[in-house]
Amino acid sequence: MNKYHYPSVAVDIILEKDDNLLLVLRKKDPFKGSLAIPGGFVNEGERVEDAARREMLEETNLNIELVDILGVYSAPNRDPRGHVVSIVFIAKIISGNVTAGDDADSFEWLSIADMIKNRRVAFDHIKIIEDYREWKKSKGTFWSSKQSE
């Protein structure tokens, strides 16, 4: 994490298949035991799009293609570790089968409704998924303080 008074940069990836989203059950804090969209931090010298593909391959063993940017989420309190700016991509699977990686106990495919209604969800990922539901209807891009219509 960045201790030097600049925001850190992360990527999160929305992957939907057969009306379900790929989610990770976090095995580490923050939000241990909660569901989250897969993602991780961007390294210096790494393009954000490459970080998204790398994280998905590392965490889930999936090769993905990036379809669109849903939005950029940067509310300073969205991550208890510090100020993290997350670029959220929408992706589709090119190849691979989901297997658990270093950062997650397990994966689940859940519908948006099930995710929102029934489970503990990490960070601001409920807001992100609500924005994604809006995106499916009318595209557009989103950010932390933008209200979904």
Next chain:
Amino acid sequence: MNKYHYPSVAVDIILEKDDNLLLVLRKKDPFKGSLAIPGGFVNEGERVEDAARREMLEETNLNIELVDILGVYSAPNRDPRGHVVSIVFIAKIISGNVTAGDDADSFEWLSIADMIKNRRVAFDHIKIIEDYREWKKSKGTFWSSKQSE
């Protein structure tokens, strides 16, 4: 700038009026004497959308409304000072008249064609403007390694 091996975060803002883009003639290095889209760095604890509005007000004296995110540009060589991830917003003017601020000698309203053909342009802002031209036709979002159609 960030010396501690994390990418820095910046915002740039595309503002079009009467078929012209608002550009700044840079009075500082890097790219002193070149044209650029207005923008600047995001502070820790500041949302990217707030940074975009603040930078425009500081640099140009314009109050803006954010319309969409064009893309996120993060090629590690795009800024000679280090790895800068830039979130590019498309905006429209709410109020104000353009006046020069701290970071720019002067402003110009230039057509996209004039910008691309005739002038020195800073950073990867030619690529950004080409993506914006594509966005005007068919929307979508863009990143450094994505090819415009």
